[in-house]
Amino acid sequence: MTRYTVIGAGGFIGSRLVAALTARGEEVHGPARGDPGLFGRDLGRVFYCAGLTGDFMIRPFDTVEAHVGLLTQLLRDASFERLIYLSSTRVYDSLGARGGKESDILEFDVAAPRNVYDLSKALGENLCLARSGGRAAVARLANVFDWTDDAGGFLSDLLKRARREKVMTLDSSPLAGRDYIHADDVIAALLAMDAQDTDGIVNVARGEAISNGDVAAVLAQAGWTLNLTGQGAPHGPVCDVARLHGLGVAPRDVRAVIAGALSDPGFFIG
Incomplete structure (x- = not known):
């Protein structure tokens, strides 16, 4: 212990x-x-x-x-x-x-x-x-997300809203996006850093920019509608995750994580 x-x-x-x-x-x-x-x-x-x-x-x-x-x-x-x-x-x-x-x-x-x-x-x-x-x-x-009540940030707030609404409109650009990572993958990364006595700095990220348009497409495939009415705003920096992968941690594809959540019968509570 x-x-x-x-x-x-x-x-x-x-x-x-x-x-x-x-x-x-x-x-x-x-x-x-x-x-x-x-x-x-x-x-x-x-x-x-x-x-x-x-x-x-x-x-x-x-x-x-x-x-x-x-x-x-x-x-x-x-x-x-x-x-x-x-x-x-x-x-x-x-x-x-x-x-x-x-x-x-x-x-x-x-x-x-x-x-x-x-x-x-x-x-x-x-x-x-x-x-x-x-x-x-x-x-x-990076931008950590989940759909639990204690989660915050753009993607988390959107997914929490999706638990109650099937049609949503946001004044945000479909081009805007971030390097997102699910909370469970963050925990795996932190435990790996601890176990291996990692030094220096480690990016805890997926290493891929997921745009609002990408998220809207995943929602659409699952039966939701997300209308994005904003303009411009390209995504922010995408992180190099070579050090994280070297620790044996490869965060999951954000689109697959969201799709998996949406397919759960208990996700939508109306």
Whole structure:
């Protein structure tokens, strides 16, 4: 039995990690926010899942605190064996089509309000890679989706809506899209990184851009209608996933995952 600590254990990914580790018989601690005992125990192997996503623009200071504040204290003061920091492939966005490799030199407009997310994640990455004594690695997560109530983001929200509506209209371009990955594949990737003591940065992504038009086609084949009325907006960077495949993890085709969900008789609840 190995001791694990999951920071952000109540969140979308953190709760799934806790369940997966517990199911295989590990000792798992999910400290509450502000737990005063966090620095008085051996944390073992740490997954740092704390963070803000959808509301970072209206909570910029909380975003920095979640991505960097507690992490700084852990790296400086806590007793732990290894740490995996969950970052985001959003850090590639300013590179456009050039981005997507773990070795990319990132670029940021420091005056852009939206970049509080990217900059804080990048600082968290820097602290892990340069100030952990070689004990920390970074998992850059792409656009994670599911159709459960706790899932968020464009594709997750669309699929949750599809559970109740067979005809939908969105003011979004059929050309717009992202590199999506299902939550279960993310958990498999994080557990592989932990098992193999992976160092540096790993893109946790499918490595393929799935457009809104692609999603609409999958929905149509299953009997749904998605009308897309927006214009323009090509997809963001597509991630290089060679390192992830080297760990023995090959995330599933997003279209097949969605099609499988839609074919489940219990998916549509009306």
